[in-house]
Amino acid sequence: MTSTSPPRLSADQLIGANFSFQHWPFAEVARAMRGFGVTEIELWGIAPHLDLFHADAARIAGVKQVLDDNGLTVRCLTPEQVLYPINIASGDDAYRQASIGLFCRAADIAAELGARYLFLTPGRGFENEPAERAWDRSAEALRRIAGHAADLGLRCLLEPLQRRESNIAHSAADLRRLLDMVGADTMDVVLDMVAMACAGDTVGDYIRLFGDRLAHVHVVDGTPAGHLVWGEGTL
Numbered sequence: 001m002t003s004t005s006p007p008r009l010s011a012d013q014l015i016g017a018n019f020s021f022q023h024w025p026f027a028e029v030a031r032a033m034r035g036f037g038v039t040e041i042e043l044w045g046i047a048p049h050l051d052l053f054h055a056d057a058a059r060i061a062g063v064k065q066v067l068d069d070n071g072l073t074v075r076c077l078t079p080e081q082v083l084y085p086i087n088i089a090s091g092d093d094a095y096r097q098a099s100i101g102l103f104c105r106a107a108d109i110a111a112e113l114g115a116r117y118l119f120l121t122p123g124r125g126f127e128n129e130p131a132e133r134a135w136d137r138s139a140e141a142l143r144r145i146a147g148h149a150a151d152l153g154l155r156c157l158l159e160p161l162q163r164r165e166s167n168i169a170h171s172a173a174d175l176r177r178l179l180d181m182v183g184a185d186t187m188d189v190v191l192d193m194v195a196m197a198c199a200g201d202t203v204g205d206y207i208r209l210f211g212d213r214l215a216h217v218h219v220v221d222g223t224p225a226g227h228l229v230w231g232e233g234t235l
Contacts, residue, residue, distance in 0.1 A: 050063050076118065081120070089168060139181035158187055
């Protein structure tokens, strides 16, 4: 009887990210990623690296140069969309329309950086209105953004949020429903380990519901909430 060791991950199977580096210059982030051995990153669109409010041509060119200098490509651009006054499902139409415009601009930036995906979340509705209104606004906005991204050759990623972040799409089943409402065949889904655990879902649930449209995973630890370093939580 023989035994075999489980396959080991290699660095080129992992995607780096700047989520833990908000208070470092982007050039230092890129050097760290190169040092870890990764060649592809998820670029969180946050100040001072590349947020949507200051992403002029010079800053975009600067980020692109840093990426090129360090042999990095962008898997997806993930604009900050929970903390800012950006909300594609807002009950305030002015905020909502402006937010959709900013995400279309984010798609332009993603394409310029050579990214494969634009990362999206559902937004949030007013707490005192019927939930269906927010779901409908979210789906319509996501459809418009995905259409613009597709015209640029980009696919989109859609991630559910925890209840404290949104009142739309928390679970894998919610995400399946929203994805079907959007109806964009250029939109794939994200499994975030913390969001999954907080919703009571499993990896198997995501595989069953989405198959090969499960295209991106955030491997983070938690208790189960809270995004912690691997080994510091219970996941």
